[in-house]
Amino acid sequence: MNQHVKAETAEPVHIRPTGTEDVVRLVGLKRSFGATAALGGVSLTVKKGEILGIIGRSGAGKSTLIRCLNGLERPDSGEVFIEGREISRLSERDLQPLRRRIGMVFQHFNLLSAKTVEENVALPLKIEGQPRAERMARAAELLQLVGLSEKAKAHPASLSGGQKQRVGIARALAARPALLLSDEATSALDPETTRSILALLKDINSRLGLTILLVTHEMEVIRSIADRVAVIDAGRIVEEGAVWQIFADPKSGVTRSLLGAIRPQLPPEIAGRLAAGEGAETILKVDVAGDAARGPLLSDLSASVPGPIRLVHGGIDHVQRQPVGTLFLAVPDSGGLAQTIAFLKDRGARVEVLGHVAGPV
Structure with missing residues (x-):
């Protein structure tokens, strides 16, 4: 909703100063x-x-x-x-x-x-x-x-x-x-x-x-x-x-709930497969903003952590000219999970483990 509609106007009328911030x-x-x-x-x-x-x-x-x-x-x-x-x-x-x-x-x-x-x-x-x-x-x-x-x-x-x-x-x-x-x-x-x-x-x-x-x-x-x-x-x-x-x-x-309608959410077909125990992959929710969202986060992650880490949903939006994103990553349970989380947090991301899935999503 960044559309800018500008009506033709007369000379603007200036509001008198209030004397207070x-x-x-x-x-x-x-x-x-x-x-x-x-x-x-x-x-x-x-x-x-x-x-x-x-x-x-x-x-x-x-x-x-x-x-x-x-x-x-x-x-x-x-x-x-x-x-x-x-x-x-x-x-x-x-x-x-x-x-x-x-x-x-x-x-x-x-x-x-x-x-x-x-x-x-x-x-x-x-x-x-x-x-x-x-x-x-x-x-x-x-x-x-x-x-x-x-x-x-x-x-x-x-x-x-x-x-x-x-x-x-x-x-x-x-x-x-x-x-x-x-x-x-x-x-x-x-x-x-x-x-x-x-x-x-x-x-x-x-x-x-x-x-x-x-x-x-x-x-x-x-x-x-x-x-x-x-x-x-x-x-x-x-x-x-x-x-x-x-x-x-x-x-x-309440803020997270209000944001739920416009921020990326894990698709139901993936959310329905989440389990608490171990599986083939762990699903991470990664929130990034500002500098953390500007850089090549995923390519740097792939270069630093071994294993086929995949983006399964999400993306980057812009709010007040600042990048704000939510990414859902699938990380193999066979290794690299702790390293992945540490890398993302070091880059300023907020990371949440949502659960595990038995097979590829």
Whole structure:
């Protein structure tokens, strides 16, 4: 999903400096509903201009976290800083101007069917009380940014799902926010449309320096555009780091499970033959990244360790311009296994013995 879709745009509108490196800072955030703990002490930061992906399964706490960020939910304890200001204890009146610094993009678009595309985009500015001429000029600028100038007078019912989401993105940018919250924004879209929307978000981030917090349950979305990822499970951040590093060496079980859909897995016909005891061959899972994945690892291994070591599945991908790979090797049980594992670990690979097979795979 590295496709780059770039709409024709007007001169970019620059967001005013915030005076702080952290656009978002959460400290020990806790929120419970009855006996159920939705958030169990979440702490994280989002730097100005970065895209942070927050990923987790349904019920992990993602929605509650979003609602605490935009002030719709009050935490039981902990602090929520937006551009250096703690918001969790502000009155509703004091929250209003801060909410304008946060744009929201929703899964189901939330467009008003009775209004035209340009009127939907300009709605936040109408609520602010801006003159019609100014808000229509801003709407036109943003529709050009998202590639929908020709749809300004159309109504949402005539738009495709991807076009509706582009309108939603334009509307979220209307008030020149410092932070864009994307809440499962591509979940209702087909894969091709998803690629175009993610490319648009990446382009907006690059052009405007806009900070984006992306909430999703799809690891492919994180892989496509995020700089960092935080994995949330049962209301806690269980893992956090640069996307390529998390892909290369996931520490938690939930992260490994989420990665399972997009990382190479041992084919079922081989996995079904694995046994615990000795056999003709041992199957190794080898994870490599960075420098370990750039060099001629397998040819060097063949030159250093005797025996017919074979690649049975896997390959090298690129995440954030870093090579990240998973290889499945068959090593003869007759000799060379310990030497093979030692060689791979010495090259920086992570090696796991999956089991043995009775005959060639």
